[in-house]
Amino acid sequence: MTGKNGARREQLQTAIMGRPAGPGCGPARSFRGRRRDLNRGVLAGWSRALAGNVQLLLGVPLVRPAMVCLLTVSAASAQNVSITDYVVPVSRAHNLRIDALSFNYVTEDTKTVVLNGNVTVVYRKFYESLPYAYSVDATGQGSIRKNIISEEIERDALTHLKTNLKKYHRNEGSLFYSLGTDSDLDSGYDRPSVEMTLGFGHGRFIDATALRKAGRIEEFFLEEGIIGEHFSKETMIELAQIIDREREYKEQHGDRYENYWFEDMLAEIRRSRRVLGEEIGFGLVRIQEVLTQEQISKRFYGWDITTGVQFQVLNPYENTDLPPPGLLINFRYSHPISWSTQINTDLHYDTPFSESFGTDYNLRWKTDFIYEVTNRIRFTTLKTIRAQKRDDREAEIISNIVFALSFYIENKFNMTLSESFRVARGERSRQSFNVGLSYRIF
DSSP states (O other): OOHHHHHHHHHHHHHHTOOOOOSOOOOOSOHHHHHHHHHHHHHHHHHHHHHHHHHHHHTSTTHHHHHHHHHHHHHHOOOSOOGGGOOOSOEEEEEEEEEEEEEEEEEETTEEEEEEEEEEEEEEEEEEOSSEEEEEEEEEEEEEEEOTTTOOEEEEEEEEEEEEEEEESSTTSOEEEEEEEEEEEETTOSSOEEEEEEEEEEEEEEEOHHHHHHHHHHHHHHHTTSBSSOOOHHHHHHHHHHHHTHHHHHHHHGGGHHHHHHHHHHHHHHHTTOBSSSOOTTHHHHHHHHHHTOOOOOOEEEEEEEEEEEEEEEOSSTTOOOOOOEEEEEEEEEEEEETTEEEEEEEEEEEESSTTBTTBEEEEEEEEEEEESSSSEEEEEEEEEEEEEOTTSOOEEEEEEEEEEEEEEETTEEEEEEEEEEEETTSOOEEEEEEEEEEEOO
């Protein structure tokens, strides 16, 4: 609930250009029953929420032509399944990567005149099944620089850890209870800052990335003439569920699990009766390319709203009183507009339980849009608006927008070019351009 903590977290999130895994990413229910419950709550407000986000993005000149292009491509591809058709009983993932690494060292004769270095490491893990779900989102950033005035070497480090645990009230419902922690450790703090939230909410998120991968395999097979028409919905969903069970194959078959994993996928493709020849042949190479080499962005759909009590457990500075607990409301929404696009939004609001209830507050709204231009190029835009109101002062409003192009280089390497703009009331606007390399460890 502190302004400094929120600003530092926002710097980290802007630097890594990624969406947090969030507390929930997949249900554990039957396909038919899960779709019915999800659609009841989502379809009524889907058009209004989506229209608001798209209108925001279309106000950016660089996004408008991209939207026209992707909608044209989407209309030309008539597949038998939608990403929102996908449901899995268990969803899990973990990811560790070095997301930003830079170093600049300049000398004149024997004197060091410039020394700057930065590194950002990101770890994310989530698991969701009924009735429990949890997520871990950790980010660490370190920097080293030489002060040009004092000529001393200065070091700075910041870590951010966010955890969330959910317990669903019933296996067939979307009501849940939640416990969350949010902690920061800055090199300038006396000790870690720890906040905790107890609350309840409604809604679910589905991780449908496996179905997107199945769609890429289908696209390859059509282009190569291995199949003559799109797979049926049932085949696509079954193929995606086999892709999603990679962890299960690893546990059962060890180092040779890919032999069994790929064979089950090929068997499902043969059962589809869409294969033109007697054998799939080099289609196996295409499957391996999609699953082990291509960079495919996460695909989520769904929504949830959480409300609860937020309070600070540990103050980062000694001999400082803890702030009063407050009311927290958080709304998240995700939807894949097409096979190549994804839009996510996150709205956060908190206000203290004190005489300043409703007049002092923190408001944060993030919207990101992802467009996979090709299987090697991804365009991302992230819009963040943060408003902070304290005492009788005018609200401090900061707006930040980032455009980024990510290029898949080889294996686990990616290069990202990003341009960001920051506007704050009473301050000069700020623009910056960044080039970075990303390496995914696992």
